[in-house]
Amino acid sequence: MNLRLKRMAKPTRQYHHGNLRSALIEAAIPLLEAQGPGALSLREVAKAAGVSHAAPYRHFADKTALLEEIAARGYDTLTQACHKAQKRYVDDPAQQLVEAGIGYLLFVVEQPRVAHLMFGGMIALDACGEVLQQSSATAFKSLVDIVDGGVKAGVFRTAPAQELTLAAWSMVHGLANLIASGMLTGIADNRREVRRLGRQLAETLLHGMLANDKRT
Amino acid sequence: MNLRLKRMAKPTRQYHHGNLRSALIEAAIPLLEAQGPGALSLREVAKAAGVSHAAPYRHFADKTALLEEIAARGYDTLTQACHKAQKRYVDDPAQQLVEAGIGYLLFVVEQPRVAHLMFGGMIALDACGEVLQQSSATAFKSLVDIVDGGVKAGVFRTAPAQELTLAAWSMVHGLANLIASGMLTGIADNRREVRRLGRQLAETLLHGMLANDKRT
DNA sequence: AGCCAATGTTGACAATGACAACTTAGAGGA
DNA sequence: TCCTCTAAGTTGTCATTGTCAACATTGGCT
Structure with a gap:
């Protein structure tokens, strides 16, 4: 119950993101378009998706x-x-x-x-x-x-x-x-x-x- | 005279390279073709040209x-x-x-x-x-x-x-x-x-x- | 001969990609 | 219902890299 409340209150703060894979891609595209492919950093993408810097490695090699x-x-x-x-x-x-x-x-x-x-x-x-x-x-x-x-x-x-x-x-x-x-x-x-x-x-x-x- | 001898003996070891600018470009191209533009590192180019890692900055901003x-x-x-x-x-x-x-x-x-x-x-x-x-x-x-x-x-x-x-x-x-x-x-x-x-x-x-x- | 500006060098720092070790939570069986 | 197992996230760390600052060298000009 407590859990459910928490989930409803701040759904973005769940430990498990849900579908981080897609979220990362969608977070990456605007950054990519803004700064160019060379300047794009994986850590920045992670931050934009609201996860820690190493999280992407669970979804992308x-x-x-x-x-x-x-x-x-x-x-x-x-x-x-x-x-x-x-x-x-x-x-x-x-x-x-x-x-x-x-x-x-x-x-x-x-x-x-x-x-x-x-x-x-x-x-x-x-x-x-x-x-x-x-x-x-x-x-x-x-x-x-x-x-x-x-x-x-x-x-x-x-x-x-x-x-x-x-x-x-x-x-x-x-x-x-x-x-x-x-x-x-x-x-x-x-x-x-x-x-x-x-x-x-x-x-x-x-x-x-x-x-x-x-x-x- | 001594100088000239030195120059002839080890021309690659001079403190001043002579025309490092061109040398860097010519060193970079093979590396570029070998590894792709993303993987090319300036330090590597410098090493290939036989100079220290910061030398390129005297010729390229x-x-x-x-x-x-x-x-x-x-x-x-x-x-x-x-x-x-x-x-x-x-x-x-x-x-x-x-x-x-x-x-x-x-x-x-x-x-x-x-x-x-x-x-x-x-x-x-x-x-x-x-x-x-x-x-x-x-x-x-x-x-x-x-x-x-x-x-x-x-x-x-x-x-x-x-x-x-x-x-x-x-x-x-x-x-x-x-x-x-x-x-x-x-x-x-x-x-x-x-x-x-x-x-x-x-x-x-x-x-x-x-x-x-x-x-x- | 001696100075100086151009050219190189070493050292340092922050950002980054990548890995390892640890933590969390949620799904499924006992 | 509880337990456990594992997928998914986190923190910590390391090597590499771009870049800058401070120092060193040298060849040319006076």
Whole structure:
């Protein structure tokens, strides 16, 4: 009884947190976005979550493990963006591609530091855990699916298997990185501008750079 | 005379190193490529250069300052790749673009960790020093020049000022990042494969993704 | 010859990642 | 109902690291 009272009175002060794992991740993201991945300290995350400095080690083997988890969640978001685009524009692969790309970009604008975590190599590529590898592979695959659909529907030109996918992925990934790195400050600051940019580049990607009279 | 003898006898043991600044940078790059940017310690770099742990502070205000310098040199390399391509294929903007892009990619394959430093946001975007900002802007500008040349020559289609440049930059930058992140392991492992990939994507960039009968 | 400013060195401190030893509490069996 | 076992948190500690301050060295300039 006494226990229950205590629990109701100050639920945040329980010895056992409940689901510290998620709490740590959610505490970490704002800090990450505020100070950048290099400056993020595990102890600070612990403090933000209201636990002692060593508590995280009960849930993450490593500082890297926490970061990997955050990155993996980022990839999951991208995967979902692809799926959403596919469902929304059935039978219009070009539009699917544009929408998925824009989803990709919007995510990066809102969580640039998380994006850096995903793409920036802070996490050793070779040594990255299975979770991350799985998530990133899945994200890639959902983009491949869209492009594949377009090729099979005859909307995209026929080309060596991955060629088109890689081109599409490279472009959206590149633009995302440029935005996340702040190289496009002034051009892509808010969601509206990013949408416009995304559509613009998609146009170029679909129709090419060459002048009409120079096309083969 | 005595001095000269001493200098010849043990040149590495001089109290004054001579040009420690460069030596530190050159010592840092292999370490960086070996262990990744996160694991790089300034003390380790100092030891590799044969000086004490605080010596670097006579040449770099900060650990970040050293990293920025390395990144800046990377951008300079990219700039040179652009210029080289322009000189080599005068009057063929498309080929200039392809060559510059391949140069970009080759650099990234050989120094992926340096590339991460340049693109990955380890260095705070807003707080990055002038040197870095200057170098990256210059690199961008040399790419813009190539595309501009193509537009003016009527080879590329006319489009809002930066649109084409941004598309080209995004694609090459994206592919470079994918390679550097190790996401294309097995597809782009050596220079030859990277060249092939670069040419392939350039093809798609120039001609577009759409099937012939779908073009406007 | 002698001074001085640039360049290196040693020593110290706080922050951090990581581990070990100890504590708590809540779930499930006797 | 009570007991115990273990997952989850805590405190303490250590090595590493970035950074600064105080001291040492030396080569060039007067």
